[in-house]
Amino acid sequence: MSTHKQSKTDQAISRITTITALIVLVVLLVWGGKTVLSYMKYEETNDAQIDEYINPVTARVSGYVKEVRFEENQEVKKGDTLVLIDDDDYTVQQDEAAASLLNAEAQVAVQQSNIRTAQAGAAVSSAKIASAKAKLWKQQAEYDRYKKLYDAESATRQQLETIESLLQVAQAEYQAAKEDYAAALSKTNDIKAQSDVLQSEIKRRQAVVKRNNLNTSYTVILAPYDGKMGRRTIQPGQLVQNGQTLAYIVDRSQGKWVVANFKETQIARMHVGEEVSVEIDAFPNVSFTGKIESLSGATGSRFSLLPPDNSTGNFVKIAQRIPVRIRLAAQQVDFEKLNAGMSAIVKVKKND
Known part of the structure; x- marks a missing residue:
């Protein structure tokens, strides 16, 4: 009786073991089949992270x-x-620069007044030239007349010398009037030149005011x-x-992307614009989509601080990684919850 019960127990255990083994076998076959099909259809890497601009x-x-x-x-x-930031020092500098600019602009008005005064003086000197010229012409005519009278012995030598001295005075006055006019013009030009210098100074002080305004705004x-x-x-x-x-600050305006490091043996048939499936470890039940934006121009090791030098004699051949940048589509569920640094699994469909 005891042997019969033991036999039934062994049979039950055997059945359970067989069923369990069959279930495990089926699961392994299904998992293995899916893995093989996935390997045949997709290039996959788990060496990937979400990235954003962090400035x-x-x-x-x-x-x-x-x-x-x-x-x-x-x-x-x-x-x-x-x-x-406390701006007291910068507002003081701002006020000082503004006051200096006002002072320079006030000097411009003074310079303009000086120019008008100098121009008026030049006009007076010009009028004196005309008066001196008329006087000189009169004395020259008077001298010529007395010279003829002297030659005809109708005038004395003393009278001729008197008229000649008056002619020389008129000539000197005429020459002095011209020199005064030239000096007045020169003074006017000097003041105008000073005005140009002052205009440059105003521009410099305007730049100082602008710089101080910028510093205050900063x-x-x-x-x-x-x-x-x-x-x-x-x-x-x-x-x-x-x-x-x-x-x-994490820049939300520039979107988010994934940097996936594929082995060099995986990227032969990848191209820009190809659709990609992305799984984020933080959201295992959500599949995100994206497109390949670019493939790196060199392996990741070449961009490292100390790139490897294969000529040193300790070369060991290993599969290198090529960074692939994948732009994630923004209109997706849980997209806003993705943060830079999150780990991801990336699948890219193989192209024939």
Whole structure:
């Protein structure tokens, strides 16, 4: 009786074992078949990550942080104020530059007045030339008349010399009038030249005002585009320097892509524009689509800090990786949840 029960138990165990083995075999066959079919139809790699542009937010002027208006991992819009730097020093410089510009512009008005005065003086000198010329012409005619009278012995030598001296005075006055006019013109030209120099000075001071206005505006640091802030490392009261990195921002406006590192033996039939299937480890039940945007011009090792040199004598042949950039389509479920650095599995259909 006991032997009979033991035999039934052994048979049950045998059946269960056989069924379990068959189930495992079927599962293995199905999995193996799918793997083989996938290997035949697709090139696949799990050496892939989501990527986005992550750019530094830097200070363009030095100063003390007055206020920080963002938190770590905060979503921001283009134009949102991120950091305020104390602008007292820059507003003082701005006011000083504006005052200097006003002073230079006031000097222009003075120069214009001086030019008008000099031009009026030149006009007076020009009028004196005409008067002196008329006087000279009269004295010359008087001298010629007395010379003829003297030659005809109708006038004395003393009278001729008197008229001759008056003629020389008229000539001297005429020459002096011309020289005065030339000096007045020269003075006018000098003032005009000084005015040109002053105009250049005004342009220089306008540039200084513009520079100070820019420096003052740089004390307000704005978000350059829609994005998500990274780690916050600054606090109010902290001294920052020109060019110092204040934070990092993930650029949401440029989209997201995957950098998949395929073996060099896998990319022979890949081409730009080809559709790609992407699975993200964080969302195992969601399949994302994208298109190949570009294939790298060199292997990843060639872009490393210390590229390998095969001529050193320790060469070992291994399959190199070629980075392939894949642009993800934006209108997809859970697309906004994808973050840079997430691991992915990429499948590219083989082309004949």
